Amino acid sequence: MSAEAAATTGSQDTEAFAERIFASVLGAMDCLTIALGDSLGLYDALAEHGPLTPARLARHAEIDERYAREWLEQQAVAGLIDVAAPSDDPDERKYGVNDAQREVLCDRSLESYLTPLTQVLAAAGAQLSALETAYRTGGGVGWAAYGPRMRRGQADANRALFLSSLPTSWLPAVPELHERLTRGTRVADIGCGDGWSSIGIASGYSASTVDGFDLDADSVAAAQENAAHHGVADRVTFRCVDAATVEDARGYGLVTAFECVHDMPDPVTVLSTMRSMAEPDGWVVGVDERVPEAFTGPGDPVEQLMYGYSVLVCLPDGMSHRPSRATGTVMRPDVLRGYAQEAGFADIEVLPIDNDVFRAYRLLKP
Template sequence: MTTETPSPTSASTAPSADAFAERLFTAALATVETMSIYLGDRLGWYTALVEHGPLTVDELADRTGTSLRYAREWLEMQAAYSILDADLSADPIRFGISPGVAEVLTDTNSLAYLGALPRMNAAAFAKLPELLDAYRTGGGVSWEELGVDARESQAALNRPWFDRELAPALAKVEHLHERLSHPGAVIADIGFGGGYSTIALAKAYPEARFVGLDVDQASVEMARRNAAAAGVDGRVRFVLADGAEAAASGPFDAAFAFECIHDMPRPVEVLAAARAALAPGATMVVMDEAVSDEFAGPADDLDKLMYGFSLFVCLPDGMSSPPSVATGTVMRPSTLRSYATEAGFGRVDVLPIEDFAFFRFYELIPD
């Protein structure tokens, strides 16, 4: 991924009409490609190819219980985009998937997994009429309205990082690791989504107990199922509650908020409640997008992606519950620091956790 920030656009570097038309055409191809991956993900076509391929059109349709004609069009389109391989020497033609492509699209344990990413686009595209209305009126579209595609996309994309990297990352922060390892420690996970962050923490710190708080009932139910499947439900409790109600579940020896503060309509209230619920000497850890420090016009790919998520998902979600501070996905470090200060925290440090997907870890320290 590109990380260097481009130079600001000037009149001499601005694209010509032909150049921008070519760029938009390329973007249209990428949009179609992304949504075709959504089809392959949701219809089980990629999984069938991984488990049973190479397959003919008839075999893929039969194994997945899907339309033969649509399966043919999709397979040919995937080969045209060089996502799948087509053996033209076979009669009938057989389609296969290479190991690298299979890992990215189907291996939910891989740090390279992105197969669920198009679900977030699909969730937003399905709500375009509502989003247009929100843009005109200043309203919003809530996480609940965005539905299962958005909910499962975020949970699935973060899961391998939580499963494989969260415990090692926290173990490198000695004072935090010691506190989490204390027998009988009670840890909060605010805005837990699919619950994979809480589950990873519970596996890493078996002598602690965990309380998850989330405002989305469907997420609570999903997290409870995931905790039971992971065998940690005896030490993990997921409850339907606003983060502002954290104090009622405390005191906590540590509190976490993974990729959710920027979605909250009233983050200062949540942070203040979390601070009030912390036991003496405890701190709060916020994981959020590692965007650049300030707006500077042309941006790197990470900021571009986050602006996309903000425009279609996070900002409308945050604005769906007025009054809202309307943060959006591109939450600069200075913005979080201002929220933390207003909530009564005395200091915000960036933890020495690097190369953790798209994220930065902050430690919020009370006075």
């Protein structure tokens, strides 16, 4: 290749990479403005009452009219909402959401509802200074430091999946486990958060009872309210406790941990406790991220997402405790296998549950 051709190729590569970074900046701005609109109830107002002028949106959402107009214009320019009634007068222009926008931005019952991810990003960005300090010192940023926005975003991101797919397709895909739950068994749900996984299991299997365990008091309080709202409070209980210290909970037919083992500073002790909590023939199931089995460099979107979580949230949270295994979000199967074997399990088995983001494991007793 000639020097001139090499220079041209280099220039093209630079331009393409610069375009990628610029697109990322626009995407980050979209995420933050979506998080803002979500927190203020702007999408819900548009979905319920729209199309709306800026003044009408301001009245429904109880915000300032000038801010309402600027947000609406930005959302329309970004292609996130529609201009339903164009006008040269910015105060008379009307905006609304189409069906696709409503489902992704507003409908909390659907797994396509992605707005919670923007709340996670906003909460992580607010801790950038603390993250810089943690990276310099080897310290961490604990889960509580990220605040209610993070807790809500994380819980809402999995809500529809746990209420819908978990009881209707995930668990029925494992016949032996499905039959056990249908007959009725006791379930221990470790790291239950706002309780959606516990509620999903109880909603799908009326003969079974579920005990949820979580360290975060605010999450446990929310879980109790959510269980009552969904009519399963008589079969679902929640305890604010470190699962690694639980000694009085035994005899469960199923013990689960949904998307939380990678966050634990001491996963081996928790997994050992889960093994002890299960009946001799009881099942122990962990669900975590569907990342490739080995690191290869440029990865697929799921692995990119999980590394983003890890850099900004999960690894700093894990390292906020000492001692810590510092796992991070990208827990590959061999890492979980190693933890499981340290905890006294013989091996792990990937369960036939189809999902683009999550992988389900059965931890096998000796």
